[in-house]
Amino acid sequence: MHRAIDNFPKKRSNSTATTSLRDVSIYRARITDVNIRDYTVATRMEAAPYTVKFDIPYLSPYVNQNQGEGINWMPEVGSVCWVCEPSEDGRESFVLGWAIVDEGGSYRGGRDLLNPGDIQLKTRDLNFLILRRGGIVQIGSTPVCQRVFLPIRNIMQDFAENYEMHTPAGDLTWQVMRQDEDSDGHQKCLYQLAAKEFADDPNDSTVALLKIGSHGDGDKTILSLQTRDKGGGDVKIGLFLDKDGNINWTMEKDFSLTLNSGDFSVQAKQGKVSMSSNKATSLDSQDTMDLHSTKAMGIKTDDAMTLQALQKLALKGTAGIDIDVALYPVMRASPDFIAWMSAVTAQLAAGSPPFGVQANPGITALLPKQYQNPKVNV
DSSP states (O other): OOOOGGGSOOOOOOOOOOSOBOOOEEEEEEEEEEETTTTEEEEEESSTTOOEEEEEEBOOSOBOSGGGOBOOOOOOTTOEEEEEEOSBTTOOOEEEEEEOOOBTTBOOTTOOOOOTTOEEEEOTTOOEEEEOTTSOEEEEEETTEEEEEETGGGEEEEEOSSEEEEETTEEEEEEEOOGGGSTTSOOOEEEEEEEOSSTTSOTTOOSEEEEEEOOSTTOOEEEEEEEESSTTOOEEEEEEEETTSOEEEEESSOOOOOOOSSOOOOOOSSSOOOOOOSSOOOOOOSSOOOOOOSSOOOOOOSSOOOOOOSSOOOOOOSSOOOOOSOSSOOOOOOHHHHHHHHHHHHHHHTTSOOTTOOOOHHHHTTSOGGGOOTTSOO
């Protein structure tokens, strides 16, 4: 195992190279300790005389003293390596390279199958970086959590069970819940987009929140959108759509709908349409307006009502028109009424009052009240 950083004693360089030369020695060894502070290792030769080396460096394809530039990694204890004792007398030994144990003539050692020209970086935890011939790049933590870059049409693909994106402007998440979190054993999903108004607002102080997917057990809502007057403030607009097809839309201020061209229609095939307002309501049309019902239609007001037409106003009823309580009841031009009117008119034309004319009770009831006085014999 590697030692804690504080346990490494600071030491002077082991390199005391001289001009004299010696034979180069390369032998196979195993890593027995790793110094993560100084980037050195301890090795033990696999064959006799089992030489042990302490705090020797290991080669890298490229390194530079400037800001740790290069290709860097940290070996693990138990790794098989090749140790080189250079020809310069006094120069310290170093790990020249790494080896795979011979497995019956195979040196694959659990490595993935690669095509000629492919380059892979991988750990035993299965996270990886693969540069493939043809320009494809794969970066992943597991096979189901990775990003793939495709040079054809410059496509970037993400694969993940759960996805999160966090920025100062807001958060974007795709969440897949575990089966044990659902009473039915399903894996509920939820897409969530939370937007902030200002970057310095707290992360939980969103000005708009969009959710698509499961909203929890017993909640049929499948899409919801809420906006607030400020980050973390009061909800001003709420839109909720559920799996049964219901829509609930609430807002605190004005609502305006403008259709610049085309038709606008509202149709309820099996339900009813209702409009309610606590204040004045108006319907205005710059062209003709029709109100039509295949069944009975009622227009009711608890106060006065005015029907006004700048031109002709017509009330038509195929079976009749009934006007309820009014100042003057409607009179029907029946034969009895016409005969009575003729007699009265003749008497008036002769200059005498219409007394003595036989009254018809049915007709008398239709007269204005001032002519229905029992003292007047009409």
